[in-house]
Amino acid sequence: MRTNVAAGIRVLGVTAAGDRVVTIGLDHGEHPEVVLGRLGWSVGAPEAAELGPDGALELTYAVSPLAGRPPLARAATRRDPDIADEEVGEPHQRVGAYAVVHGSPGVLLTQFNSQTAIPGNWGLPGGGLDQGESPVDGVHREVWEETGQRIVLGPLVTVQAQHWVGRAPTGVVEDFHAVRIVYRATCPDPTEIVIHDVGGTTSAARWVTPDELGALSMTASWRDLAELTGG
CATH class of the missing domain: 3.90.79.10 (Nucleoside Triphosphate Pyrophosphohydrolase)
Structure with missing residues (x-):
């Protein structure tokens, strides 16, 4: 995959008490908030975007346990009008x-x-x-x-x-x-x-x-x- 962050992207979830409760790689096409929601976390504001020790981009969010709501759904990938369905x-x-x-x-x-x-x-x-x-x-x-x-x-x-x-x-x-x-x-x-x-x-x-x-x-x-x- 062509990318300008060769070491990849990680999503971190941190509670109000400062505990890191999530560390997960962000796959191609994913949204960090969708990933956290799918893991059962309610997402607050993004807190930091920094390079980790290995050069990966770490996106840190404030999170709390998800209660009373289903996880966020992953949206379908949009295709521009001139792109045929079979084109990869x-x-x-x-x-x-x-x-x-x-x-x-x-x-x-x-x-x-x-x-x-x-x-x-x-x-x-x-x-x-x-x-x-x-x-x-x-x-x-x-x-x-x-x-x-x-x-x-x-x-x-x-x-x-x-x-x-x-x-x-x-x-x-x-x-x-x-x-x-x-x-x-x-x-x-x-x-x-x-x-x-x-x-x-x-x-x-x-x-x-x-x-x-x-x-x-x-x-x-x-x-x-x-x-x-x-x-």
């Missing part, structure tokens, strides 16, 4: 780190270019981790490369996971598993926007006020985040 995609897992960055001018967004499947759409600054790179290091690097801004990282907001079979911009059919680690951040000293990652997937970056957000075409992954408006 090449497995590709991509872990990325992103930030909802607030500063005095507004919230910082980036626009996708034609190298992506969603050119013209807007999203959060961030992107795929380099091999062996921690999510914290990765999000600082990506924000700088895509916008030229230095940030102060805040808490982990959410971990998103999506699984679908679709066609990459290269035309290759992929069985794609996206894992997105999202932080809240501030930019105490906003400067001129500069895209350092020339040749990357970012066509533009800008500060956006709350009033302007509704008029932008945003990817589904980001448009419903309450943190965009400071919530």
